[in-house]
Amino acid sequence: MAGAGLTVAVTGPTGDVGRALMRALERSRDVRRVKALGRRQIDPAAEGWRKTDYLRGDVLDRDAVAELVDGADVVVHLAFAIMGAPGERGREVNLTGSRNVFSAAVRAGARRLVYTSSVAAYGFHDDNPPLLREDLRPRGTDAHAYSKAKAEVERLLAETTVGSATEVYVFRPCIVAGPDALMLIGNIPYVQLGDRMPSAVWRLLDAVPVLKPVIPDNGISFQLVHHDDVASALRAAVLGRGGGGVYNLAAHGTLTMRDLADDLGWYSIPVPELAVDVAAEMATRLPFVPEDAQWLNALRVPMLMDVSKAERELRWRPRHGVRETLRATIAEARAAQLLR
Known part of the structure; x- marks a missing residue:
């Protein structure tokens, strides 16, 4: 159920999904305060973030992560080195940084932990079923660093949160597009x-x-999904809709x-x-x-995904069609x- 006056901690608020989520959280009446951690210098007021306390820092800094999640009801982890980071640095951000966030969220007693993975976590395998569903184990593909890392982080999340009282949501969006x-x-x-x-x-x-x-x-x-539609699914998880679990996300078509x-x-x-x-x-x-x-x-x-679970359990409906998203x-x- 939705909870009034939530404090939400967000890593990676300046990416495409991050910015869309920040807008969604700022508009939500159920969210009282947002704490965001990012590496860029950001003026929250210039971004129109009136509820947000922005911390400039890195997920590899345990003290910064602990400060971020302190007092948070929900932790949303978006920070991920997709590309551009020097080899080992990128892997350290993705694995060690994610472990820092997951562990800190559990220690802080966060009610919910929301992680954005990817369709790539399933792996690019010839024996994948025609339609990917959430009960398929994320195998990743060793030859592709992004795919391998996404599957590894999902396994790390499961290991870190097992036995905890924190409810875990995992989202696997397809290719995210939009302005x-x-x-x-x-x-x-x-x-x-x-x-x-x-x-x-x-x-x-x-x-x-x-x-x-x-x-x-x-x-x-192939499929696309608009970043604003990903953000609406994340907001549903922040509010506790549907219950924890894995959810595929893709626009219709x-x-x-x-x-x-x-x-x-x-x-x-x-x-x-x-x-x-x-x-x-x-x-x-x-x-x-x-x-x-x-x-x-x-x-x-x-790599086509079935998104009926998100529609059924989260009451999620993508507002942007696949062609509309491409054209935008x-x-x-x-x-x-x-x-x-």
Whole structure:
């Protein structure tokens, strides 16, 4: 049941999901106070965060984490080094940092602990079922660091919280998109097409349609989810709706590479199964997609999820369709002059 006057602690408040969640918590009448921990210098007032006390720090700092969770009814852990961090540093943030947060939440007696994992935790395996459901064990894929780390952190969460009174929610969203996904530029190694090609070439591409880029279409369907819809599911967990457990998150509908090309105004060509890697590689060249985000292997292996559990138990309904989410992301990329 929802509880009035909750104090919520959040790690990773400045990412795409983080910003969306902070807006949702600020609007919630059931949330009295938010405590947020992040590495960036942030002015809460400038962000419109009136309920938020912002702590500048790192999840590797146990004292900072302890200060964050002190007095918190709910702890939401979003901080995760997806890419850009030097090898061992990134792994330390993901594993040691997550352990610090999970352990501190249990010690502090938090009522609920909410963790955002990923569809990548299931692993990119040829023997995955056609539709992934929450009772499938997260195997990860050793060859892909992001997938492996997401599965490892889920196992770490289970080990850290076993036997505790803290109720645990785990969310596995598919590829998260939307305008806020572009706010991380500058800290992530984006491939910016506008920096690779002079303006004269762009004018030529605009004037001669046949020269527009071509995306290989391997026919594999994939899912997107808007960051605001992920935030609404997280807010439901913060309020204790539905009960703890694992929940898949995806917008209604699916996309193919052809859909992506159509909305970009580019061309697509069908490719044989052997060229699946080419299509996924092409997607990583888009300026609004982090090139090292290894969940793009979902374009190589079908990774479609059943989201009926979240709809049934959390009463969650994604407000943004998959095509709407894609178009909003592309529009923001063009507004930011990352796409022409």
